[in-house]
Amino acid sequence: MTEIEKYTESVTVVDHHCHNVLDQQGxxxxxxxxxxxxxxxxxxxxxxxxxxxxxxxxxxxxxxxxxxxxxxxxxxxxxxxxxxxxxxxxxxxxxxGMENIMKMVFEKSKIEAIILDDSLKFVYNQIEFPIKSNQWHNKFTKIFKILRLETILEKSLIECKKQQMSFMSWKNYIEKKVRDPIESGIDTEDGVRVVGFKSIVAYRTGLKVENPSIQKVMEEFNAIMSSIELNDISGTQLRIASKTLIDFFIHITMGVCSASTKPLPLQIHTGFGDSDLNMENSNPLLLKQLIETYPTVPIVLLHCSYPYTKEAGFLGWVYPNVYVDIGLAFPLLSYQGMKSTFDQLLELTPIDKIMFSSDTHHVPEFYYLAVKYSKQIISKAFSKSIKNNEITLNEAKEFIDKIFKLNVLKLYNL
Structure with a gap:
């Protein structure tokens, strides 16, 4: 084991994108x-x-x-x-049992903080599996959270239907839903500190986010309000796949963030995923217009944008507000796949813009696998860079610290 590999093994980790694990049923x-x-x-x-x-x-x-x-x-x-x-x-x-496994995972992986997206649900045969709460995760490490835009939008439309809001009242309502966590830094539902937002628009309508006219948005809003039935209000769940409303809300969020002195980052799912995804619509190059429209709002391209990794690296190279994370690609690709994917990122992407995440979901061992292979692949890549006289040992150590911790602390102001 080289010196940089030994050093990498010792560093602590901040996981900037993961999900709540399932209860024992997982x-x-x-x-x-x-x-x-x-x-x-x-x-x-x-x-x-x-x-x-x-x-x-x-x-x-x-x-x-x-x-x-x-x-x-x-x-x-x-x-x-x-x-x-x-x-x-x-x-x-x-x-x-679950608690002992979580303790083992976090100790072996040296994870000192996580940023949760608690909107991911697991439904099988129309039965939703219970997930562990944010507070439960807090027993093992520090926790922060991001808010998923599509979830905020869906909940707002249900609330709008209940209260019979006008379009302008609803618009003010959703702007407040974005502004409040920016100003207070806290999610009022559970008291967890909010450090960013996230969008899964790639799954719903694709990454080519447009800016619809207010007239078009009003028409779509009225049509959706007419279609919502609240027979069982407490159990109502809504899945919005309206390009007009989703794109509109993304622009609302970006506008509110850009008006802030410290805009919260927006994580965006890019690249591969499950079968709900149209891969042609998840190429991060489709985000070019959105990136340019809001140059002060940090945008984090999740999952290496695999297989569009070179495209993601290019965007991080030419736009100051674009960052790239390595979650899901590590550990779900083959060993050679992880190696070549990270090598592609290094072709152009500034190290200051690459961040570790696990994208853990369902079971705790995913944290362990993601940390294990991220550290292994990245340390070997920098060992090669040292041999090629591209970087020194001290620079390699600095890069390791940045990818696994410092970049996240800086971007999310932790």
Missing amino acids: FELPLSFILSEANSLDNPIFLNQLKSTLTFKRSIKDLYHFYFENIPLQVESNNNYDTIIEQLIANKRREL
Whole structure:
């Protein structure tokens, strides 16, 4: 192990984008499902096919070593190797329980703070699995949160229907929903400090965010208000896929942020995801107009924008307000995939604009896998840069500190 690899192992981590883990039921989800973005729970053949990915083969070995020491020879030579390993892991998880696993994960991964997006839900057969609360996560590390724009928008439309608001009243209402956490720094629902916003517009209507006329927005607003039925108000859930309203609300948010002396960053899902996503519409180059319209508002391109990583790196190179994160790509790509993806980022992207995240969702071990491979790949990349006389050892250490912690602290004013 080189000196920079040893140093990287020792650094503490701030995870700037992750989700609340599921309650104990998360342990019942197959690992092949957890280690992919596929909607595959009802398809046992496909679940089995996912076990043939390099990511799955590597990760179950990693998870075994997280819980145990060496894999017994009789297991390694068994034709049902994967099944045996999965069962041993499942048994150990149940034995330890969620809280002990979280403690192990955060201690081994040296995570000292996380920024949660608590809007991600897991629904199977129309049943929503319970997630652990923000306060529960706070038992293991410092927590902050970002607010998802689409969730704010959907809740605002339900509230608007309840109160029979006019269009202008609703517009003022959503502006206040954005302005309040910027000014107070606190989410009034749970008291957690708010440090940014997030959009999943790539999933809904694509990254080419337009600026619709107020007349068009009013017409769309009235049509949606007419379509909302509040038979069971407390249980009403709304999923908005209106390009007009989503784009309008993104511009509202960016406008409010840009008027602030310290605008909160906007995280945007870019690149790959699950089957709801149209990949053609998740290329970060489509954000060019939005980036240029609000030059003082930081925009964080999530997930390396994979497979549009070079495009993301270019945007971070030419626009002062664009940043790139490495979550989800680490650890869901193959080893070579993670290596080549990070190498592509290094081609142009300033190190000051690259940030670690895990994009952990559903189960706590995702934190561990993301930290393990991010540290391994990034330290090896900088070892090579040292050998190539691009950087010194001290510069490499500085870069490691920035990617895993300092860039996040600075951007989110933590």
